[in-house]
Amino acid sequence: MEAVTKQFRKRNAILAYLQSTTEHPSAEMVFAGLKPQIPDLSLGTVYRNLNLFRKQGLASCVATVNGVERFDGNTNPHVHFICNECDAVIDLMEMQIPATLTSTAESCSGGQVADCQLSFTGKCRSCVRVNQKGGETA
Amino acid sequence: MEAVTKQFRKRNAILAYLQSTTEHPSAEMVFAGLKPQIPDLSLGTVYRNLNLFRKQGLASCVATVNGVERFDGNTNPHVHFICNECDAVIDLMEMQIPATLTSTAESCSGGQVADCQLSFTGKCRSCVRVNQKGGETA
DNA sequence: AATATAAATAAGAATCATTCTTATATAGGA
DNA sequence: TCCTATATAAGAATGATTCTTATTTATATT
Numbered sequence: 001m002e003a004v005t006k007q008f009r010k011r012n013a014i015l016a017y018l019q020s021t022t023e024h025p026s027a028e029m030v031f032a033g034l035k036p037q038i039p040d041l042s043l044g045t046v047y048r049n050l051n052l053f054r055k056q057g058l059a060s061c062v063a064t065v066n067g068v069e070r071f072d073g074n075t076n077p078h079v080h081f082i083c084n085e086c087d088a089v090i091d092l093m094e095m096q097i098p099a100t101l102t103s104t105a106e107s108c109s110g111g112q113v114a115d116c117q118l119s120f121t122g123k124c125r126s127c128v129r130v131n132q133k134g135g136e137t138a
Numbered sequence: 139m140e141a142v143t144k145q146f147r148k149r150n151a152i153l154a155y156l157q158s159t160t161e162h163p164s165a166e167m168v169f170a171g172l173k174p175q176i177p178d179l180s181l182g183t184v185y186r187n188l189n190l191f192r193k194q195g196l197a198s199c200v201a202t203v204n205g206v207e208r209f210d211g212n213t214n215p216h217v218h219f220i221c222n223e224c225d226a227v228i229d230l231m232e233m234q235i236p237a238t239l240t241s242t243a244e245s246c247s248g249g250q251v252a253d254c255q256l257s258f259t260g261k262c263r264s265c266v267r268v269n270q271k272g273g274e275t276a
Numbered sequence: 277a278a279t280a281t282a283a284a285t286a287a288g289a290a291t292c293a294t295t296c297t298t299a300t301a302t303a304g305g306a
Numbered sequence: 307t308c309c310t311a312t313a314t315a316a317g318a319a320t321g322a323t324t325c326t327t328a329t330t331t332a333t334a335t336t
Contacts, residue, residue: 006301006302006303006313007302007303007304007312007313008313010313010314011313026293027293027294028293040314040315041314041315042314042315042316042317043294043315044294044295044296044314044315044316044317045313045314045315047293047294047295048295048313048314049313051294051295064202067292067293067322067323068292068293069293069294079243081243081247081249081251083249084252090247092243092246092247094246095239095242095243095246098236101233101256102258104233105217105219105230105233105258106258106260108230108232108233109219109228109230109258109260109262109263110262110263110266111219111221111260111261111262111263111265111266112260112261112266113219113258113259113260114222114259114260114261115258115259115260116256116257116258116259117255117256117257117258117259118239118254118255118256119254119255120240120243120244120247120251120253120254120255121251121252121253121254121255122244122247122249122250122251122252122253123249123250123252124247124248124249125247125248125249127249128248128249128250144284144330144331144332145283145284145331145332145333146284148284148285149284164322165322165323166322178285178286179285179286180285180286180287180288181286181287181323182285182286182287182288182323182324182325183284183285183286185322185323185324186284186285186324187284189323189324205293205294205321205322206321206322207322207323277336278335278336279334279335279336280333280334280335280336281332281333281334281335282331282332282333282334283330283331283332283333284329284330284331284332285328285329285330285331286327286328286329286330287326287327287328287329288325288326288327289324289325289326289327290323290324290325290326291322291323291324291325292321292322292323292324293320293321293322293323294319294320294321294322295318295319295320295321296317296318296319296320297316297317297318297319298315298316298317298318299314299315299316300313300314300315300316301312301313301314301315302311302312302313302314303310303311303312303313304309304310304311304312305308305309305310305311306307306308306309306310
């Protein structure tokens with residue numbers, strides 16, 4: 001049948017994928033996630049559209065973990081936790097970024113602030129658990 | 139004469155360079171800065187030692203700007219401003235990272251927080267100035 | 277001093293995430 | 307239909323970083 005237009009089908013799928021997950025995927029992760037449903041998707045298309053979304057403000061790169069950029073389709077500024085063990089990037093939605101911070105940064109820097117990133121690194125809940133269960137043999 | 143030991147001479151020079159600047163240099167920038175005084179310095183040595191310092195807690199990567207890691211020899215947690223135009227990474231030393239943030243993050247995440255990064259992106263003071271001087275011809 | 281061992285380094289190769297190039301396909305307008 | 311724009315696939319190119327190998331240097335031991 002194929003009555004529906006094909007235009008932007010892949011672009012839309014990439015954006016939808018990004019907005020449907022909180023795992024803050026890399027380009028490869030988006031590609032791997034969509035490939036089963038879109039067998040003729042190419043990695044270059046993922047990269048190209050992610051960069052487009054970034055320019056349009058529909059997505060942003062929230063971290064670079066082990067040399068790999070991690071994207072977020074949630075454009076509301078929020079806090080992240082990055083696990084040094086399993087490379088997970090986790091939202092801390094309960095936390096607020098103090099509103100005064102940005103204006104303070106603007107006056108301190110003398111420049112124009114466009115964005116604010118607040119993130120914590122360490123060992124995430126599951127990795128803490130795993131280590132406890134195993135027990136330390138030191 | 140060359141009475142002084144040569145051991146760690148390059149390692150020390152790299153650490154000293156990192157600690158003497160606030161420009162948050164990349165490995166290439168450290169290499170370029172030291173090459174005149176140490177003509178037989180190799181880029182691999184810079185990378186290797188920067189990673190060593192990172193493991194030892196003597197330095198950290200505070201940002202990845204345009205795919206390039208930027209290092210900091212100042213181990214006191216502090217705030218950074220990253221310019222999207224000139225790629226400068228600037229300290230905002232006057233700003234404090236609210237002490238409560240880290241403990242809140244730890245309880246919210248359920249994990250163990252090792253570090254906190256707070257940074258602002260936008261247009262730095264000099265880039266704002268340049269654009270004003272030139273005037274917009276739109 | 278001679279030897280052995282271990283760490284530091286230079287040089288360049290290898291890796292790998294990302295970007296770029298080219299050709300093809302598709303949509304919309306004249 | 308013809309023309310122009312954009313989207314895409316495929317794979318090549320780029321470039322930051324890491325790895326490998328051989329060499330050098332320091333230290334400990336004789």
